[in-house]
Amino acid sequence: MKRTVELRVNGQDYELEIEPNRLLLHALRDDIGLTGTKEGCSIGVCGACSVLVNGRLVSSCLTLAIACQGKEITTIEGLAKGDELHPLQQAFIEYGGFQCGICTPGQIIAAKALLDENPNPSDDEIKEWMAGNLCRCTGYYKILESIKAVAQGKIKAGASRRRDLRQAKIQSLYTSEGLHDRK
Ligand code: FES
Numbered sequence: 001m002k003r004t005v006e007l008r009v010n011g012q013d014y015e016l017e018i019e020p021n022r023l024l025l026h027a028l029r030d031d032i033g034l035t036g037t038k039e040g041c042s043i044g045v046c047g048a049c050s051v052l053v054n055g056r057l058v059s060s061c062l063t064l065a066i067a068c069q070g071k072e073i074t075t076i077e078g079l080a081k082g083d084e085l086h087p088l089q090q091a092f093i094e095y096g097g098f099q100c101g102i103c104t105p106g107q108i109i110a111a112k113a114l115l116d117e118n119p120n121p122s123d124d125e126i127k128e129w130m131a132g133n134l135c136r137c138t139g140y141y142k143i144l145e146s147i148k149a150v151a152q153g154k155i156k157a158g159a160s161r162r163r164d165l166r167q168a169k170i171q172s173l174y175t176s177e178g179l180h181d182r183k
């Protein structure tokens with residue numbers, strides 16, 4: 001029998017009519033429409049579904065939505081402020097912390113949880129913390145560099161690069177640096 005569950009996600013309140021066994025992952029993606037959180041293994045191994053619940057890193061594929069009643073949930077969509085990327089998002093772009101991108105929301109959420117708890121982690125501490133987030137593309141070094149860049153203050157908070165990136169991509173189509181040089 002369905003139950004009414006109130007979830008607070010990225011500062012917004014949602015009231016859902018869901019089965020008691022509805023996973024938080026599916027409530028976020030399919031009921032609320034926040035598809036930034038990804039489903040990989042579905043068994044708590046890959047970290048793609050990572051979100052924060054009351055600031056704590058959890059696998060949303062192992063968490064019942066009903067258990068999050070009244071708790072503060074943060075997904076990847078909650079990190080940017082308008083057009084301003086979170087420093088971790090900016091760092092992953094600048095330091096090449098992703099390729100296909102499927103693991104990236106989970107990586108960034110996990111990294112945020114780490115830096116919230118330990119703002120200046122060592123390489124080993126980063127590696128140990130991030131061990132639960134698998135990536136089949138990057139070889140992990142770029143992810144490590146991205147997180148270190150934020151910890152070391154190399155990324156300026158509030159960098160507003162979404163438009164810049166779009167602009168750079170468009171420009172690359174028409175300049176000698178692009179694949180389709182029309183000059
Ligand atoms: S989908 Fe949840 S840990 Fe892999």
Ligand code: FES
Binds near residue numbers: 098102136
């Ligand atoms: S960027 Fe492709 S799996 Fe990590």
